[in-house]
Amino acid sequence: MFSKILIANRGEIACRVIRTCRRLGIRTVAVYSDADADAQHVRQADEAYPIGGPRPTDSYLRGDAIIAVALKSGAQAIHPGYGFLSENADFADAIAAAGLVFIGPSGASMRKMGSKAGAKELMQAAGVPVVPGYTGEEQAPALLQREADRIGYPLMIKAAHGGGGKGMRIVRDGDEFLANLESCQREARNAFGRDRVLLERYVERPRHVEIQVFGDAHGHTIHLNERECSAQRRYQKVLEESPSPFLTPQLRARMGEAAVLAARAIDYVNAGTVEFIVDQGGGFYFMEINTRLQVEHPVTELVTGLDLVEWQLRVAAGEALPLAQADIAQQGHAIEVRLYAEDPEAGFLPGSGRLERLRMPTPDAPPSTGSGQVVRIDSGVIEGDTVTIFYDPMIAKLIVHAADRPCALACLRTALAACDIVGPKSNIDFLERLVRHPAVVAGTIDTGYLDRHLDEFMSQPHADDLDLLLGATVAQLLAQEHDARERAAASSDPTSPWAIADGWRLGHGSRRSLAFVQGEQRHELHAQGSAGDYRIDGLGQPHVIAGARLAGTDLSLRIDGRGRRFTLSGDERRVVVHDGERRLRLQAVPMYRHELGSTASAGHQVVAPMPGRVVLVRATAGDAVEAGQELMVIEAMKMELSLKAPRAGTVAEVRAVTGDFVEADAVLVALAS
Structure with missing residues (x-):
């Protein structure tokens, strides 16, 4: 070793x-x-x-x-x-x-498997099913257009080198091909340093299943079963699990055998992943080979009880694989989701900035069997660290393990509810909706479902939001009363009635007012009462709160006679209320001070949505542009962002050139008023 x-x-x-x-x-x-x-x-x-x-x-x-x-x-x-x-x-x-x-594998093995094009040709020669396509080295746009027309639409353009969903485009019409090809090549060049692409027929509504393989230098090659990664948005994996809820034992065995056959054919050594797409009828097709450890490897580790990094080290040191195929166990069910600094409500725009607060569930020790519930956190940041614009905006991977899939989903929901991030926006709310969605719960989601039905996973007004808002209000009232008692106890007159935070004043009944901001909406509420019993106005009709008790972060109360329980987090400026399924984020603001709105000239400027580097400028001063026309492209966190004209008009000024680094909210293009 x-x-x-x-x-x-x-x-x-x-x-x-x-x-x-x-x-x-x-x-x-x-x-x-x-x-x-x-x-x-x-x-x-x-x-x-x-x-x-x-x-x-x-x-x-x-x-x-x-x-x-x-x-x-x-x-x-x-x-x-x-x-x-x-x-x-x-x-x-x-x-x-x-x-x-x-x-990892040798350079020779990588050259056979690391290129998507070369790997696909290898699989075809080995008898592994492949999707029709083009994998040639000739990359002239005119030839690629002809090959695309031959393959037929819809088809996928894919970067031949790389992964992680970068450099991939679906084209549904021949007229759209060249524009998508140019964008895909540019993204691949920026992310991987190479712009070669391959083309393949796009299989509608497929499942994405990958097989973890391992080989050593002594001629042993095995697989560690599958991971399903069908929950994807724009080819980026969102949720991974093992075992797949879709595979039958027979299909699992066939796919495992195919993956091992491919690895043995090229004397593959160390960890690798053979990825397949599976159609609704159970037919599977080779997609690509990843000659490395995958981001989602913890899922396999939890269901097998193995440390894949340790296996990598031992194999690289010349040792034989620790286990044979017959010794590979698969116990329980594991699921992984990735917490990103991104804003789902703004098209999943990546974010950056300091993690002012990062609260995660307490991780457990890995299971020795498949019976217990386990929460695992893999992260490269802690509270106080900064998510930068230069790399992937991942904050952490949250992985759970339980005896079966329903228990694993329940464990994951509880773990997500315990997460709290302040600083850059995050996708926690999106993930909470994802793991409760019927297509995920039933195990029927395909790789394109999220893109087709993304609105189903976005925040929507909900009847429970009223209860959550009332819970936040009551928590603030109880906190005020607690603080008043603490101050009174430390004063020279601890029994003074003026130290009671019940809102009473000479000449009128007790009344306390609070204000919260939720996104662009401001809430003003007025409460009468104290000690957990209140009447709250300001929400269209009065609501009666009774028996409210705050124990640590747990709030229990009755709202108009209905018992509710919430979990609270936050600080003096913000309140986060969670009812076990939904969370509401509120900013506590002074009652009698309103925030001024933006004075920016709406519709006259194109601004950088986040820090990044300008990779393409398509406009010059004096150009006449149409609404929605692309004016500039910036690159941040390994992805391209297209900036478009907010309206038709004339370009008055372009304030950045290719290669410039720009800050968030910097004005890049100004239109004549």
């Missing part, structure tokens, strides 16, 4: 590898960009070295700098994590040439 390894990555995967190495007594070396000097993987590793600027091309994609650090620090091997250089065959070869061990 190794005594010291270098981790050529960042974030939660780097922290994940560090955890396993610490358990095994292996020292770790981290590398970091200028933006990550204070990151958790830097703090947790035994040693850490800077390798360049914040952009990936200036740091985490610099293989030579990473290898130099490995040699300088005395590391014997390099773990690539996922993303960045993890599937770069040249990097793997350079590591071997430097006398180090790459913790």
Whole structure:
């Protein structure tokens, strides 16, 4: 086994590898960009070295700098994590040439499997079902257009190198092909440094099922069963689980055998994933090979009880696989979701900024059997850290394990309810709606369902919002009364009636007023009463509250005779109320001070929705533009954002050029008024 390894990555995967190495007594070396000097993987590793600027091309994609650090620090091997250089065959070869061990497959295997095009051709030759398409190296736009017309529509354009949903487009009409091709190639070039694409027929309403494979240098190759990743939005996985609720035992066995056959055909060593799309009739087709550990590997770890990173290390050190195929157990059910700094209500726009508050459920120890409920948190940040614009906006992976799927879903709902994030916006509310949606609960969701029915997962007005608002109001009233008692107890006259926070004043009955802001809506409420019994006005009709009690973060009360219970979190400026299914976020504001609205000239400016880099400018001063016409494209967090004209008019000024870094809300294009 190794005594010291270098981790050529960042974030939660780097922290994940560090955890396993610490358990095994292996020292770790981290590398970091200028933006990550204070990151958790830097703090947790035994040693850490800077390798360049914040952009990936200036740091985490610099293989030579990473290898130099490995040699300088005395590391014997390099773990690539996922993303960045993890599937770069040249990097793997350079590591071997430097006398180090790459913790992954050989460069030769990567060249066969790492390219989606090459992997598809390999599978076809090996007899694995593949979707009709084009995988050739000739990339002339005119030829690709002809091939697309031959394959037929709908079809998918996919980056031949890379993953994570980047560089993928669905084209449903030949007239749309070239524009989508240009965008896909540009995104692939920015994310992976290569712009080769492949084309394939798009299978309508498929399931996405992947098989985890492992091979060693002694000729042993096995699979660790499947993960289903059909809940996706724009090809980005949103929820992963194992076992798949769709597969039959027979289909599972056939897919496992196909995955192992593919790995053996190229003498694959270490961890890899064979991904399939499965049609509604159970036919499965090879999609791609990932020659690395997957983001969703904790799902497999929880149902098998294995540490896949440890397996990677042992195999890379020359050991045989610890288990044979017959020894692989699958117990219970595991589900993973990813908490991102993004705003689902604004088209899932990635966010950035300081995590002022980060509350997660307390993680449990991994199960020794498949019977107990377990919550696991994999994260590369803690409260106070910053989510930057340069990398993926993931905050944490939340993984649960239980005896069966219904119990796992229930465990996940409880875990999500315990999450609270302040700073950049997050997708927690979206995930809470997702795990209660009938298509997820029934296990019938396909890869395109979220995109077809996204409105079903967005926030909608709900009758329970009134109860949540009343709960927040009562919590504030009880907190005021508690504070008043505390102040009175510490004063020289602790029994003074003026120290009672019941709103009583000479000449009129007791009345207290509170104000909250919910998004763009302001709520003003007026309460009479004290000690948990109130009449609250301001919501169209009066509501009677009785028996309200606040014990820690739990609030119990009766609203118009109905018993309710809520969980509370927040601080003096904000209140978050959760009823077990829904949460309501409110900002507590002064009753008699209204916030001024924006004075920006609506419709006359195109602003940056978030910090990023300008990659394309399509407008110049004096241009006549139509409403919705693309004026500029910015890139942030490995994705492109198209900025369009808010109305028809004439461009008065363009304030950025290609390559500029811009801040959020910066005016990029101004239209003549």
